[in-house]
Amino acid sequence: MQSAPLHSTEHQRLATLLNYEVLDTEDERAFNELTELASTICGTPISLISLVDDHRQWFKSKVGLKANETPRSIAFCTHAILQDEVFEVNNALEDPRFFDNPLVTGDPDIRFYAGAPLVAPDGSPIGTLCVIDKEPRKLDASQLRALTILSAQVIGQMELRLHNRRLDRIHREQQTLFATLAHDLRTPFNGILGLSKHLSRKAETLSPARITQLAHGVLSSSLQVYQLLDELLQWSASRYSSKSSHLSIQPLLPLIERSTELYIDTMALKNITFNCNVKSDLSVCADATLTKTIIRNLLANAIKFTPENLSIDISAEPNDSFVEIRVSNNGSLIPEDTRKNLFSQTVASEKGTMGETGNGLGLKLMQEFVETQGGKIWLEQNEPDTNTFCFTLQHPSSTTGIV
Known part of the structure; x- marks a missing residue:
């Protein structure tokens, strides 16, 4: 035989x-x-x-x-x-x-x-x-x-x-996503409307410090709305576009700088020190839109769970055929039971150190965005005093025919 x-x-x-x-x-x-x-x-x-x-x-x-x-x-x-x-x-x-x-x-x-x-x-x-x-x-x-x-x-x-089967799965995901968004959007929208109304009616009698405090509240709520809508749009695009990613060689530092611009004022509100340890000559083979979304999401999570007066660090190092990007904060640690399911399912969102809310969908979505670029994402388990999310993107030296 x-x-x-x-x-x-x-x-x-x-x-x-x-x-x-x-x-x-x-x-x-x-x-x-x-x-x-x-x-x-x-x-x-x-x-x-x-x-x-x-x-x-x-x-x-x-x-x-x-x-x-x-x-x-x-x-x-x-x-x-x-x-x-x-x-x-x-x-x-x-x-x-x-x-x-x-x-x-x-x-x-x-x-x-x-x-x-x-x-x-x-x-x-x-x-x-x-x-x-x-x-x-x-x-x-x-x-x-x-x-x-x-x-x-x-x-x-x-x-x-x-x-x-894919349509059935997408339909179930849609139901979960839209139900969650409908719930989570109410809180920041109510915050924006309430704070704006208060500013409009009382601006002439409020102290400068109080006006600054209310303005920061409007900013924080607006950013929450932006993040939710951004995730919804990216989620939709990843399922209905003919191509889920467009890889090209990109300098990494500008991608990080453009991703963090949106959150400078939010970090200032909590007096968070932001440290970016990424060499200017380091490049990745990546989809610029998806990568910026990943960085924004991880940074937003870090801000959410970082108490006032502490720090957030972003670093990147080439490792064989990949570049490993790390986003760390030394604030409130993610509970052990939540850690186990971060990327396997939609998890219940926890409130941040200043009561910030979220939808619990971001990390699962970011996993899809990383994997469609040929990378991996994980929560570092060997750093008990910090929350460190790591993800990899392809190093240009490992690719051919991409410009």
Whole structure:
């Protein structure tokens, strides 16, 4: 028996298969009808939609077979996914690759096999639509053509299924996002309206110090509104644009400076010292819009949890093929139970040191923005006295063909 070698793009092939989120799912009528049609057209008692992962072939749909999966090492389909066209074995007993295969010498006693690769839009063959008989035979040209067409229909159903699942997920996210925004926007808007109304009515009788205090309150509330709306717009763009990121080589320091301009007055309100330790000649391969949004969000969180008269630090260092950016504050520490779920789900937002509110959506969104640029984001666990968020962007030396 000869086991098939791995596909030349095995890593990408497996990633594409997993992306469909179809392995170990229930039967679905659309796939069962295609399997039945393949069996009828080809005149075979067995027909399968077989998906090949790293250790098995699993059957999304089957006709004439009880098994749900078989080991990859003995699967005919692992040979079929290496071909560009239908892979046909007319008599397995006479084929040196299969004559002693357990699927030939025992149940289901395969003699004839024909498998059309299921090729995803990115070119990855994730499995086959195959027909099997217990007797030697050969498909004619029309049957081969029909099997090829049906295999394309299987992929079409996979794409439709994935699209519908994504729409369902986006719909659920929308409901959560809009409900949260509707709640969280009321507080800063009420603050803006109340403080502005008070200024308008009492400005002539208020002391300069009180006017300054009210103005700072308006500023703080306005920035909260801005951040919420910015996250909403970025969230929408990341899901509905054809391209989620546009990478180019960018000097990092100007990105940080433009991102922090918005918060200079807010930090002054809490007398926070801001330290930026980033070399002027350090560049990254990044999407400028997404990166500025990430920095703004992390800085806003740092300001929120930094008490008066303390400091916030931003630093960056090249590390192998990446640049690691760190945003640290030595204020109120994030609770341990919250730390565990920061990037895995939407977490309940905590109030800041001056009662600042938030929506609990920012970090999950920032994770998406970092990962779409090929980086990672995490909360440093080995610094018990600070909150330090780290994220990586690609170093220009690790990329080619990007300007």
